[in-house]
Amino acid sequence: MTTTPRIAVLGAGYTGVMAAKLLAKRTGATVTVVNNRDRFVERMRNHQLATGQQVRHIPLHELFKGTGIRLIVDRVTRIDTEGRQVELAGGTEPVGYDLLVYALGSHADLDAVPGAAEHAVAVAVAEQAERLRDQMRTAGTVAVVGAGPTGLETATELAETYPDRTVRLVTGGALGEALSERGREYLHRALDRLGIQVSEHASVAKVGAEGLLLEDGRQVATDTVAWTAGFTVPELARKAGLAVDDHGRMLVDGTLRSQSHPEVYGIGDAAAAHTRDGQVLRMGCGPGGLAAACAVHAITGRLAGRTPEPLRAKADALCISLGRWDGLLQPTDLDGNPRGKVRTGRPVALLKRAVLHTTGSYNLRYPSLALAAARQG
DSSP: OSSSSSSEEESSHHHHHHHHHHHHHHOEEEEEEEEEESEOOOOOGGGHHTTTTOOOEEEEEHHHHTTTEEEEEEEEEEEEETTTEEEEEOOOOOOOOOOOEEEOOOEETTSSSSSHHHHOSSSSSSSHHHHHHTTTTSSSEEEEEOOOOOHHHHHHHHHHHHHTEEEEEEEOOOTTSSHHHHHHHHHHHHHHTTTTTESOOOEEEETTTTTEEESSOOOEOOOOEEOOSSEOOHHHHHHTTTBBTTTTTTBBBBBBSSOOTEEEEGGGEEEEEEETTTOOOSHHHHHHHHHHHHHHHHHHHHHTTOOOOOOOOOOEEEEEEEESSSSEEEEEESOOOOOOOOSSSHHHHHHHHHHHHHHIIIIIHHHHHHHHHHHHO
């Protein structure tokens, strides 16, 4: 490695921005960030964007001002692990690196069911959420497929914003599978209050122009389909020869370093982060922030000749908004099993707003506070 290492960070979502700013501040390295757009998008607020609410997208040059970070707005097409460089779609010179931080996140899996890519719209990307917003101007009915946190937040926000429309929530399993019994009961009452029609154990076989075809042969007529049933990750890690799991997530050790390429670190949704106890962190902003903090500690520690501490985490929590003035907070084990007392109502909605503000603004501008909060290293 050169005296002044070159660090390339791929992706400028929550984890990528945080890691890049901390590494630039704490290592003295030359840090280059590659992202496919010139602005930071608050992905956790896309369900609000889909209902016409104003969501600020912060220019990346504003977030990186004064940090010395070099920003390249382009799409990564290939990672050359032997040459240690990243190739870009724009035809510009490849970005060389000594250390690589892979933070490309995840996207909606619209290829999982025939017709979804052609007839459904996701909310994982801002442009998709805006497309759903435009479709809701004329749609009388909307079917939200998937009842995870994204699906629940999308369905409840749509139902609250458009009380004169029909909102259907379609899930392949039972509603609220990750919640305690009290949490499931509260969720059912909240959806009933908003008039949302719920179809449980209803796996979608095909999406068409007229709606959904379920695997049991039933038809669900709808004008618009919002797809939140599952996420997938880019294929770049697999194609580069990096060790990945069956879902394409980069396999990393307890310090977020690639199990096959020690000069590469993986954080966020695109990496399967294991704790010292062998548990795998779920996809999500909260676990991603924890992984980013651990990776920063590991990189700075190794550059200073220290042995870093592995990722520590014992519990998780789901904080789900159910419209603007209702919510549900469910503590869970790392394996997703509910634990402890569920919190509900307006206090949770206010907490979720605070989390969104802190994560989407304050932590991005002052990531050292988030690093300290993670208590890693």
